[in-house]
Amino acid sequence: xxxxxxxxxxxxxxxxxxxxxxxxxxxxxxxxxxxxxxxxxxxxxxxxxxxxxxxxxxxxxxxxxxxxxxxxxxxxxxxxxxxxxxxxxxxxxxxxxxxxxxxxxxxxxxxxxxxxxxxxxxxxxxxxxxxxxxxxxxxxxxxxxxxxxxxxxxxxxxx
Amino acid sequence: xxxxxxxxxxxxxxxxxxxxxxxxxxxxxxxxxxxxxxxxxxxxxxxxxxxxxxxxxxxxxxxxxxxxxxxxxxxxxxxxxxxxxxxxxxxxxxxxxxxxxxxxxxxxxxxxxxxxxxxxxxxxxxxxxxxxxxxxxxxxxxxxxxxxxxxxxxxxxxxxxxxxxxxxxxxxxxxxxxxxxxxxxxxxxxxxxxxxxxxxxxxxxxxxxxxxxxxxxxxxxxxxxxxxxxxxxxxxxxxxxxxxxxxxxxxxxxxxxxxxxxxxxxxxxxxxxxxxxxxxxxxxxxxxxxxxxxxxxxxxxxxxxxxxxxxxxxxxxxxxxxxxxxxxxxxxxxxxxxxxxxxxxxxxxxxxxxxxxxxxxxxxxxxxxxxxxxxxxxxxxxxxxxxxxxxxxxxxxxxxxxxxxxxxxxxxxxxxxxxxxxxxxxxxxxxxxxxxxxxxxxxxxxxxxxxxxxxxxxxxxxxxxxxxxxxxxxxxxxxxxxxxxxxxxxxxxxxxxxxxxxxxxxx
Numbered sequence: 001x002x003x004x005x006x007x008x009x010x011x012x013x014x015x016x017x018x019x020x021x022x023x024x025x026x027x028x029x030x031x032x033x034x035x036x037x038x039x040x041x042x043x044x045x046x047x048x049x050x051x052x053x054x055x056x057x058x059x060x061x062x063x064x065x066x067x068x069x070x071x072x073x074x075x076x077x078x079x080x081x082x083x084x085x086x087x088x089x090x091x092x093x094x095x096x097x098x099x100x101x102x103x104x105x106x107x108x109x110x111x112x113x114x115x116x117x118x119x120x121x122x123x124x125x126x127x128x129x130x131x132x133x134x135x136x137x138x139x140x141x142x143x144x145x146x147x148x149x150x151x152x153x154x155x156x157x158x159x
Numbered sequence: 160x161x162x163x164x165x166x167x168x169x170x171x172x173x174x175x176x177x178x179x180x181x182x183x184x185x186x187x188x189x190x191x192x193x194x195x196x197x198x199x200x201x202x203x204x205x206x207x208x209x210x211x212x213x214x215x216x217x218x219x220x221x222x223x224x225x226x227x228x229x230x231x232x233x234x235x236x237x238x239x240x241x242x243x244x245x246x247x248x249x250x251x252x253x254x255x256x257x258x259x260x261x262x263x264x265x266x267x268x269x270x271x272x273x274x275x276x277x278x279x280x281x282x283x284x285x286x287x288x289x290x291x292x293x294x295x296x297x298x299x300x301x302x303x304x305x306x307x308x309x310x311x312x313x314x315x316x317x318x319x320x321x322x323x324x325x326x327x328x329x330x331x332x333x334x335x336x337x338x339x340x341x342x343x344x345x346x347x348x349x350x351x352x353x354x355x356x357x358x359x360x361x362x363x364x365x366x367x368x369x370x371x372x373x374x375x376x377x378x379x380x381x382x383x384x385x386x387x388x389x390x391x392x393x394x395x396x397x398x399x400x401x402x403x404x405x406x407x408x409x410x411x412x413x414x415x416x417x418x419x420x421x422x423x424x425x426x427x428x429x430x431x432x433x434x435x436x437x438x439x440x441x442x443x444x445x446x447x448x449x450x451x452x453x454x455x456x457x458x459x460x461x462x463x464x465x466x467x468x469x470x471x472x473x474x475x476x477x478x479x480x481x482x483x484x485x486x487x488x489x490x491x492x493x494x495x496x497x498x499x500x501x502x503x504x505x506x507x508x509x510x511x512x513x514x515x516x517x518x519x520x521x522x523x524x525x526x527x528x529x530x531x532x533x534x535x536x537x538x539x540x541x542x543x544x545x546x547x548x549x550x551x552x553x554x555x556x557x558x559x560x561x562x563x564x565x566x567x568x569x570x571x572x573x574x575x576x577x578x579x580x581x582x583x584x585x586x587x588x589x590x591x592x593x594x595x596x597x598x599x600x601x602x603x604x605x606x607x608x609x610x611x612x613x614x615x616x617x618x619x620x621x622x623x624x625x626x627x628x629x630x631x632x633x634x635x636x637x638x639x640x641x642x643x644x645x646x647x648x649x650x651x652x653x654x655x656x657x658x659x660x661x662x663x664x665x666x
Contacts, residue, residue: 016331016335037615089384089584096573100573100574116554119552123548154564
């Protein structure tokens with residue numbers, strides 16, 4: 001996916017305002033206390049207010065760039081285009097979500113083997129047998145390094 | 160003074176145990192590797208190895224992590240010189256003359272002067288750390304919550320002032336970091352906040368998961384979208400020996416770089432990056448032949464590389480004496496210290512002298528290990544770049560998830576790491592610097608506690624922050640902030656006066 005920087009910056013600014021407002025609303029449900037005896041809501045409520053203001057500042061800054069009187073060519077160069085959400089990005093994030101969801105059900109060996117196999121196949125373009133061998137080797141070596149040598153407790157197998 | 164020498168001797172006794180030497184060696188080696196690999200810097204390297212240090216003694220863990228910190232500084236220069244790809248941000252300036260020297264067939268002297276300068280800068284800054292840290296710790300012993308709060312606030316404000324990012328972007332990252340730091344139990348009342356009844360959030364967001372996500376995973380996601388360049392020709396051992404003329408030309412820049420790096424390292428923010436830039440500008444100003452800069456001047460390598468490594472020692476001064484991480488790498492060290500039950504600050508020298516002096520001694524040893532390791536093994540390190548990223552990426556992913564899981568034995572934290580990885584990826588795509596966010600997360604809890612304690616002590620009187628030590632700290636911070644704003648205005652004005660450079664790095 002490709003998009004220009006300004007709308008992206010504006011979207012992030014709006015997101016920051018939203019986080020500030022939501023966080024602030026939740027903070028107001030805690031005891032704010034008084035100036036001489038501040039409560040648990042005091043600090044987050046103040047921060048939320050400032051974050052919402054700063055988010056608005058980010059939006060204003062990004063919007064102001066658009067209205068500048070620079071030549072259109074310079075404007076485009078400054079603006080730049082951002083490409084994101086590539087196939088690599090999607091599969092790496094999907095792999096991490098898969099690990100987070102299934103690690104405790106399928107165990108470390110299966111999850112590691114599957115993830116590495118798929119990543120080697122997808123990013124490296126390796127043939128399935130090579131990718132599978134890489135996945136199994138990574139799972140076994142990681143087991144000996146992390147579990148046997150370093151004593152890390154990992155859920156080992158399915159169930 | 161004799162007392163410090165004795166304590167340093169005890170520190171060496173701690174650092175040269177076989178276990179700690181191995182930790183130092185592993186840290187330096189891993190640091191060099193992550194410094195070489197474009198995209199992975201000291202932060203990602205330290206974040207990745209942080210969970211694995213939990214099984215170690217505090218001194219061993221800190222020796223390993225600090226080894227990664229300065230190892231990455233050494234490693235970063237290698238790819239800058241040979242490939243014109245800065246392994247990490249502080250090596251950007253080295254690309255200019257370092258790579259030009261490599262193109263002229265002088266990669267050997269560039270690499271050796273860079274390593275020697277880094278070693279001298281690293282060693283001198285540790286001497287400075289030894290001299291500055293004890294008296295500063297003593298001075299800070301009597302400081303109360305108002306001064307502590309002002310100090311923390313000043314650290315964040317200075318970070319904003321010296322940042323290369325737009326003001327609202329840096330501010331928003333700091334505020335977001337402070338907000339993330341409020342999740343979990345309130346340190347004063349014990350009330351749960353923003354955990355919504357979920358016990359996995361009762362102790363707050365896992366710092367390791369956040370750091371790994373923001374730096375390790377986001378870096379991985381960004382690198383998956385970039386192509387790799389060709390491998391360079393490596394200089395032979397004979398070519399690495401610098402000539403007398405090279406050594407003579409580099410002596411001054413190395414000395415000045417050490418001083419510049421040391422003092423910049425103590426200022427919160429992106430000091431290690433700024434110090435290289437300042438060193439480069441100073442060397443060009445002082446040179447009788449400034450036109451050589453940008454075309455392979457060895458002074459343009461010696462000064463910035465020395466300054467870059469000199470910041471590693473001085474960045475430890477605010478960390479060890481005040482408990483304030485001046486740069487993101489020391490924020491990881493701070494969290495490692497806290498996990499190991501060591502509270503950095505004025506009392507650290509009294510409560511954990513073995514860790515304090517062991518760490519200082521290990522920096523002397525680590526810098527020497529790096530000098531010995533880097534020059535002869537330059538060919539081997541460059542071969543690391545031959546590993547295809549499609550193989551490296553799954554390995555980084557596996558190390559990351561095992562690392563995070565081993566902290567809390569909860570898959571939830573792998574989810575937190577993923578979420579922060581995506582957040583870091585998106586923010587960095589739009590030029591938001593996520594490092595200040597991590598600094599804010601680390602000091603947020605202390606900031607809130609000292610703010611509320613100060614207001615309680617003063618019965619709600621805000622003037623408490625403008626009196627006594629707090630007032631002086633505020634004044635000093637104001638000078639630094641105004642100074643950096645003036646510097647950026649002057650730089651911008653002079654940039655407009657000068658014709659644009661042919662080198663994109665100098666623009």
